[in-house]
Amino acid sequence: MKKYYLTTAIDYANGAPHIGHAYEKIQTDVLARHFRQRYDDVYFLTGTDEHGIKIQKTAAAQGMTPKELCDLNAGKFRECWDDLDISYNQFIRTTDEQHEAIVQKIFKKLQDNGDIYKHSYTGLYCAGCESFLNPRDLTEDGLCPDHQKKPEEVKEENYFFKLSKYKDRIIEHIKNNPEFIQPEFRANEVLNQLEHIEDISVSRSKESVSWGIPVPGDDSQIIYVWIDALSNYITALGYDSENPAEKFNKYWPADVQVIGKDILKFHAIYWPAFLMALDLPLPKTIFAHGWITIDQTKMSKSIGNVIAPKDVMDSFELSHPDAFRYFMMVTAPAGRDGNYSDLDFKERVNADLANNIGNLLNRTLNMQVKYFAGEIKPEFITSADDDIAKEAVKTVEAVKARFDKFEVAEAAQEIVNFSNVVNKYVNDTAPWSLAKEEKMSECAKVLYNVLESMRFIAALLAPYTPNISQDIYEQLNRTEKASDVRLDDLKWGEIPAGVLTEKSKIKPVFLRLDSEIAGAAKKG
Numbered sequence: 001m002k003k004y005y006l007t008t009a010i011d012y013a014n015g016a017p018h019i020g021h022a023y024e025k026i027q028t029d030v031l032a033r034h035f036r037q038r039y040d041d042v043y044f045l046t047g048t049d050e051h052g053i054k055i056q057k058t059a060a061a062q063g064m065t066p067k068e069l070c071d072l073n074a075g076k077f078r079e080c081w082d083d084l085d086i087s088y089n090q091f092i093r094t095t096d097e098q099h100e101a102i103v104q105k106i107f108k109k110l111q112d113n114g115d116i117y118k119h120s121y122t123g124l125y126c127a128g129c130e131s132f133l134n135p136r137d138l139t140e141d142g143l144c145p146d147h148q149k150k151p152e153e154v155k156e157e158n159y160f161f162k163l164s165k166y167k168d169r170i171i172e173h174i175k176n177n178p179e180f181i182q183p184e185f186r187a188n189e190v191l192n193q194l195e196h197i198e199d200i201s202v203s204r205s206k207e208s209v210s211w212g213i214p215v216p217g218d219d220s221q222i223i224y225v226w227i228d229a230l231s232n233y234i235t236a237l238g239y240d241s242e243n244p245a246e247k248f249n250k251y252w253p254a255d256v257q258v259i260g261k262d263i264l265k266f267h268a269i270y271w272p273a274f275l276m277a278l279d280l281p282l283p284k285t286i287f288a289h290g291w292i293t294i295d296q297t298k299m300s301k302s303i304g305n306v307i308a309p310k311d312v313m314d315s316f317e318l319s320h321p322d323a324f325r326y327f328m329m330v331t332a333p334a335g336r337d338g339n340y341s342d343l344d345f346k347e348r349v350n351a352d353l354a355n356n357i358g359n360l361l362n363r364t365l366n367m368q369v370k371y372f373a374g375e376i377k378p379e380f381i382t383s384a385d386d387d388i389a390k391e392a393v394k395t396v397e398a399v400k401a402r403f404d405k406f407e408v409a410e411a412a413q414e415i416v417n418f419s420n421v422v423n424k425y426v427n428d429t430a431p432w433s434l435a436k437e438e439k440m441s442e443c444a445k446v447l448y449n450v451l452e453s454m455r456f457i458a459a460l461l462a463p464y465t466p467n468i469s470q471d472i473y474e475q476l477n478r479t480e481k482a483s484d485v486r487l488d489d490l491k492w493g494e495i496p497a498g499v500l501t502e503k504s505k506i507k508p509v510f511l512r513l514d515s516e517i518a519g520a521a522k523k524g
């Protein structure tokens with residue numbers, strides 16, 4: 001049994017999900033769905049991060065208890081992921097009782113190992129980052145560069161973790177394991193940060209932060225929210241230092257942990273140090289994705305340009321999330337920033353999903369019905385030596401290789417490139433002319449090649465567009481589900497002889513988003 005364990009960052013439950021959060025969850029979902037087509041046992045974890053000063057302050061401002069605020073927003077995140085067909089196996093909340101109890105055990109273990117000590121401290125805390133900042137990292141005006149806010153000066157006696165003790169081991173691990181930080185260009189950034197690493201405060205006094213998990217044996221201190229949050233990746237599996245659950249033994253270490261570039265330091269420095277201190281193996285890969293902007297502008301509440309996935313779904317009257325999922329996945333190369341605009345969205349999905357792929361299927365099925373009454377004769381089935389067949393098999397390998405490097409946009413491009421090849425093949429061979437010239441066998445073989453190619457395309461695209469791929473499979477009269485196809489079993493020549501389809505069963509798999517039909521245009 002080959003297992004594959006993937007995680008996303010857990011989102012702060014102080015607000016509702018936006019398309020930036022969605023970008024990460026869709027990306028991890030596409031990876032999970034692809035690896036389910038290759039491995040026996042894929043486990044996909046996501047959830048919400050529910051403690052800390054940020055949540056405490058937001059709740060107070062909204063006249064709610066922190067738990068009420070978290071319940072409300074965790075519900076919104078789950079609903080949003082359902083709308084986007086995110087196929088997670090588990091949704092963890094850091095207010096779950098099991099999580100809280102295990103975090104205390106983890107803290108205790110770090111203390112027992114001598115990795116934690118008490119220390120009086122003055123520092124600059126940014127609530128947005130939930131982190132102390134080094135004065136060196138502030139802007140010229142003394143602001144947090146990510147949140148553009150002045151950090152608060154904090155003077156406290158806290159518990160400290162001996163992060164510096166693990167510095168050399170982490171550096172060595174990064175250098176010896178090039179797959180550990182992906183994309184590779186991010187590794188240097190982490191190595192530079194490691195140069196300046198110091199021990200970190202891992203608790204706050206209860207007076208300054210009351211909403212969190214108490215330090216075991218010292219109720220006056222609350223465990224630092226990043227220790228609490230990072231632990232979710234193992235508490236979800238039932239990690240317990242004395243008696244780890246079966247799930248933990250089965251899935252840990254994670255195969256890939258997907259996060260945004262802004263929280264790489266926590267995942268590539270703090271997290272490995274905690275794991276080393278717990279004597280646990282490190283995840284194979286931390287993959288840092290880029291950020292999504294809207295019309296080239298950073299999304300922010302103050303600018304008022306925050307878009308929720310539902311806004312896009314509603315304004316374009318989408319009946320399923322596939323077009324949105326697809327666009328988000330192709331808008332940026334692996335690890336780089338991407339942008340959303342209504343116009344780019346419409347143009348890209350029209351070009352790839354409606355014109356390139358949808359039309360190809362539609363016109364081929366129509367020709368099959370028109371020239372052959374939808375029937376495939378045994379002698380029309382083409383061999384795996386055919387050029388198009390070879391190209392299809394090559395595409396499967398290329399897509400797998402891309403996914404092995406978490407190159408989700410690049411993998412989609414491999415599929416679209418193949419679809420371009422097939423479109424060109426149809427135009428070059430012109431089956432309509434072959435039919436006119438009564439070269440029926442040649443015509444039938446061309447159509448067969450295209451239909452088989454469509455079967456490959458739908459299976460490869462299923463992680464991005466599960467609904468459209470399933471629709472293609474149904475129109476190809478398949479009984480298996482597109483998402484369940486094992487890529488190793490994807491063999492050429494499996495559309496059998498017999499009646500494939502009839503006129504009434506043919507329909508477009510994706511309707512162009514025209515300004516006439518887009519709700520946004522109608523409303524505005």
Ligand code: MSP
Nearest residue numbers: 009010011012020021049229230259260290291292
């Ligand atoms: N709670 C922490 C993560 C703890 S993980 C142990 C956190 N939460 S967050 O809500 O601020 O962000 C959650 C994830 O969404 C992060 O990986 C972050 O990079 C990502 N994104 C938030 N805004 C984003 C964009 N505009 N674009 C892409 N991803 C973005 O950080």
